[in-house]
Amino acid sequence: MDYQYREIEQRWQKFWAEKQTYRASNQSTKPKFYVLDMFPYPSGSGLHVGHPLGYIATDIFSRYKRLKGFNVLHPMGYDSFGLPAEQYAIQTGQHPSVTTEANINRYREQLDNLGFSFDWSREVRTSDPAYYRWTQWIFMQLFNSWYNVRADKAEPIERLVAHFASKGSVGVNAVADEEVLSFTAEEWNAFSEEKQQTELLKYRLAYLKESTVNWCPALGTVLANDEVKDGLSERGGHPVVQKKMMQWSMRITAYADRLLEGLDTIDWPEPLKEMQRNWIGKSVGASVKFSVDSLQSSVSTDDSELQTPNYIEVFTTRVDTIFGASFLVLAPEHEWVAQLTTPEQEKEVKAYIEQTQKKSELDRMADTKTVSGAFTGSYAKHPFTGNPVPIWIADYVLAGYGTGAVMGVPSGDQRDWLFAKHFKLPIVQISDAQKDLDQQADPTKEGKYINSDFINGLIYQDAVAALIAKLEEKGQGKAKVNFRLRDAIFGRQRYWGEPVPVYFKNGFPYLIDEKELPLLLPEVDKYLPTESGEPPLGRAKSWKYQDQYEYELSTMPGWAGSSWYWYRYMDAQNDHEFASKTAIDYWQDVDLYIGGSEHATGHLLYSRFWNKFLKDLGYVKVEEPFKKLINQGMIQGRSNFVYRLIDEQGKGTNTFVSFGLKDQYKTVPIHVDVNIVEQDTLDLEKFKTFRPEFANAEFILDNGKYTCGHEVEKMSKSKFNVVNPDDMVERYGADTLRLYEMFLGPLEQSKPWNTNGIEGVFKFLRKFWRLFHDEQMNFAVSDEAPNKAELKSLHKIIKKVEEDVERFSFNTSVSSFMICVNELTDLKCNKRQILEPLCIVLSSYAPHITEELWSLLGHESGSISYAAYPVFHPEFLVEDEFAYPVSINGKMRMNLNLPLSLEVPEIEKAVLENADVQRYLENKTPKKIIVVKGRIVNLVI
RNA sequence: GCCUGGGUGGUGGAACUGGUAGACACGCAGGACUUAAAAUCCUGUUCGCCUUAAAGCGAGUGCGGGUUCGAUUCCCGCCCCAGGUACCA
Structure with missing residues (x-):
């Protein structure tokens, strides 16, 4: 059978789902390894070809680590609270939970299509009450805590109250508001409850205070500093003004020094650390x-x-x-x-x-x-x-x-x-x-x-x-x-977020009882502010604690749910705790985290803050949650253009000029859908149906074809340069797409998407497939013993992939796979002892085809996912001869085959005796001869 | 301005500690198979010069210098591109 990628991929995806192949256990004798992706916001437009780049990299890494004998945690979920769903709800009246659910289903379909080894039994959604209940719970802990500078950690507020009651304010060293009172114990005890609460609010890590905030009138909400860029809102680009308001804030400034010092202990990209350092601004x-x-x-x-x-x-x-x-x-x-x-x-x-x-x-x-x-x-x-x-x-x-x-x-x-x-x-x-x-x-x-x-x-x-x-x-x-760092505003005057578990009695905030969590998001008739300008939650009927006390009407910001989600994955179904102590003790921290650098001063800073807080209270074990972090580059769009001829009045005509000839005419460039262009050549028939106005288009061709211009831009619908991964999977298969995205270049580098090269990777997989098949495409693998050349090929790739994956150089592995398969094809190698280990090595990159061949090789019941990575034997790479490059005055002139057993003086002698060398020397004696054994010979004349 | 990356063929990129620059692909050119197409395979492909050809010569990793037997790699100065950041005192 020829390589039927669609059928193979769908069959194995089903197999993995049914057998729960990638379900991780919280108990294992194997060492743990936690690989995390930044979970996506499920937007309405679905995934484009740039989104999976990081997921493919983490998936390769996870699969590789499984082969290496690790117990791998590789989960996925959705950051499903947020503005776009709410804006859509305002326009359509559709409940955000409905659109969010639909978007998630679409995302899931697209993710499944790519054969990721996620443990879906641990999926989280930040908008799920079973999840946000614990976001609310963490908020309550923050409200109930203060920062003791002397102990350099957060402590329960009761300890502060006890201190006030016995010693007054003397001896308290806290990170707090500026205008705290000085009082004796007697004075404290004589304070009214209101006065005590007012004072305590100045110490709480989650606190309510009148402060100057970034108010965005168009969005009707306040924004955090990192959500404002150049005086405009990051989402939507609306103007932002400064306004004084009562607002919930998080006392992140208490952690400024620890956030700064922690950076020296983690393996993150230098630019990202630098951004956080500047943001903290000590x-x-x-x-x-x-x-x-x-x-x-x-x-x-x-x-x-x-x-x-x-x-x-x-x-x-x-x-x-x-x-x-x-x-x-x-x-x-x-x-x-x-x-x-x-x-x-x-x-x-x-x-x-x-x-x-x-x-x-x-x-x-x-x-x-x-x-x-x-x-x-x-x-x-x-x-x-x-x-x-x-x-x-x-x-x-x-x-x-x-x-x-x-x-x-x-x-x-x-x-x-x-x-x-x-x-x-x-x-x-x-x-x-x-x-x-x-x-x-x-x-x-x-x-x-x-x-x-x-x-x-x-x-x-x-x-x-x-x-x-x-x-x-x-x-x-x-x-x-x-410090430049300011406390983070924590309230948003919006609907689609976590309700703050707080009610007001006599104008003072009190927490609801822990047992009453989750505080569910109430239904409202419209997702707009009330007539009096209150947030949308003001519209909810009988939205009162114990039917008498007003609840807080703001909801939490987008970063609340994402500031602790990696812990929920450790124990996603737990009803009693955000994650059990056993689970946290076992998984501890994230070993590898991959995501975009746009979260540098938002999510990645807030997460470190909450993590340190949770550690202070003894809930988690580590000071820093993400040991190693990599920023994957952005995949930009590559737009294609056609050139419309314009007449004397400057009006567009019905004629389109090919790129090479456009300078001879007056033309305007028009974006054309990249999906009807191949290798920059326009499909004329498809173009005529691209838009009704082009139905009768005429073309001025160049060498019989219409060549399009191109430009690198952001990938977006309006530029017609969006490439959908589903289309790629349909045409070439998921394995090809996975390999191609890696082959494009270094993971960290931003690069434009260009489908042009994908054929090469597709050819490679088919060539690989043919190694296991005879001329008639029947599966045919021999049990013959491999020869030296075959073993060398295999062990080269075993070593190379190991080295490449460990340093996240996925693009070079793909090249090496190609070299290996080219070599084995030349050797006409169809030997099990070579092909079986090769399958394992390739399986983290191309899991479907290798899984299929693995089963054809006779491993009918087991998945290749838990095979053992082959052991590298250096002896197979040992050569006894080496083609020494011989340079004259540093310029490479020829290669000279010499046994590697020769020592330096012998090499020198052999080189000087060589006739070709003599010709270059023209009877002169070299001034100096440099011989590096196994490397190079250089003669200086 | 400052900080952090980066600059290599027509294109994406490789060269990990200084040791054969351009691996692997794409594209392009030519060829084989085929009635034809697709698929597949083969050959060539940094640039320039010379040659019927084989071969040979010269230049070449943003620019200018340096260290070295030898530099894409190290050092100095400059130019350009990307990302971040800013009257932060």
Whole structure:
């Protein structure tokens, strides 16, 4: 029989499903290996050919590890809460669960088509109540926890309450809101419940607080920082504005340091780690107080808590440059600008503030060249010299970072330098190593300090230490670490998400009882906000706790469900816990995680955060959940174009010009469906039916055919460049598609999809199939003993695939398979002792064809999936002769066959005696002869 | 600007620790089989020069330099492409 890929593939897919071949057990004597894919959001458009790239890689790896004797966990599921289903529901009235279900079924069909070895008994869906019940449960743990800095971990809130009740707020070192109260134990115990709850909320890891949020009016919801790109929403590209709202947040900042340090312990791509480092944005420096007399005197208020202090606090990473500070700059939004502005400067300052307010966020970011600012008229006092330092405002200082105020050191910072030049402020040299200060700032840390009072003559480290000590002594500052990372907003004013398991009593949030989980998403009549602007859950009838207390109306953000899902796979059916202790103890962490780099500062950061939290509470074992991570490259689309001739009026005609001739005419390019183009040649008949307007199309051909132009773009329906994996499977089979996607190039690299090369891989599989068959296509395998050449071929591939898979170089394996099959074809090898192990080696890449041949080889009951990977024997690769490349002056001239047993002097002799070598030498004696045994010979004349 | 990758034939790419650059495919050209097509197989294919041919010569891994017997690989300077990021003090 010829290679009937469709029939073979469907039969084995059914076999695997029925026999549950890939079901993993939580108990095994084998070592464990956990291979995870980033689970997909099941979108309405289904999978295109780019989506399975990572899944194919993980599947090859999983299958390989099974052959190597590992107990492999390789699960799949769906991140099924999210915006698109809800937007669709708003438009059609269709319940999101209905569309989601339909999309999932479609995804499943497409995934099954590719022969993945997923353990589907562990499937998870984040929108399933049996799943989100545990997302809600984790939220409750976060609400019930605080971060103890001394222990450097999260602890139950009861421990904090106990501390307050016995010792008051003294001795508490927590990551908390800024404005926490100081109180004694007696005071705490005398607080009303409301006051106690208000105070505790400032410590909880999941907390409700009025904060400035990214509000997206078009989507009617708030967004997390990572969901906003350049002032627009990541989904849909709608404008986002800043707004103050009561919002649920997650105190991820408590974990900033651990999130940063953890990066050094995990095997992730460097760019990804760098992105997380930048996102966390740790700056080590100092905060320094510059006293301002005018501040205190200008304010009079009785409430001591609200009293304006008599200083401006700045954050700097270069406290060593403090003697070069010739001015202070505040953000225009800084809260004391009005109080600092003198009557004479009022007009100027007001005008400047107005001017900056007019600039949009985008303009302000884009325009970094123009120097602007205004003088407030006030002066601060330099903490060491006591000299007056003028206070300015300028929009290059951001209100949201640090303290919203900086000290201007023009000799050390380029922005300060430009500012000083522009406004003619003094530029003071502070180090003997600084150069060309009339040209630019010189931020060097080398050299010794000058013009710097008591640090004169010191080097950088000593100066910083001396300054910090002095600042602390004077109470004018301290060493400080600043983070860019902000707490993550956790509520979304949307319907299709996990309800927050919280109700309100007297305006204070309380958790529902754990026994009442899951808190089910209620039915609503419409998926829109209420008339009064409440989130959609406000429409639900009798949506009240114990029929009297209002539930929280926001739902959780998309990242909630994906921040712990890898644990659910370990024990997906558990009704009592999110996963049992035994399961977590066994599987521990993810050994290999593959997915896109777009999740760098979202999912991958939140997941690490929740994981660390769960570890603090003792629920999980490891500090980092994903040991090794690989970003697969994006598969871009490759669009094809036809060129429509346009007439004098510039109107499109009915004639289309082939690519090679288009420059001779006036034409416009039009996207054409890549599925009616082969090797860039257009199928003219199919084109006429592509769109009704093309029915009578005429063509100007080039060499009798119509050649299309092409361009690399994002794969999308509107560009007609979407290639569906189902079509590929139909035409070439899943094994071919799997091999081809790997053959395309290195996994991490982004590349355009191009179907052109797939034939080569298809041919390879058929050639492989023919090794097992005679001329009449009857299965024919001999039991003859293999010869040396055959064994060499086999053992080369055994070794190569082992090495390639371990370093995720899947593309080179495919080439090597081709070489191996080409060699065996030339040797006319049909020997069982060669072909049987070869089948095993290839089975992780092409599971269907190898499974079929495996059964034809007589393994009728068992699947090849659990065969043992063949053992590599180096002796079969040993050669006794080697074709030495002989170079003259580094240029390769010839090959010389010599026995490998020869030692260096013998090789030298043999080479020099060779007639061809002599011809090149032209009777000269070489100055030098380099011989590397088994490698090369180089003669220098 | 900064950070991280990367730049190799007509195309995708290979060359893992410095040792025969272009493996393996696609495409293209030519040929075999066939009434024909498909399928399959064979030969050639980095560029340039020379030659009837065999062979030979020269150049060549973004550009310019360096180290080395020998550099796609290491070092210095520059250019370009992709991704990330930003008045972060």
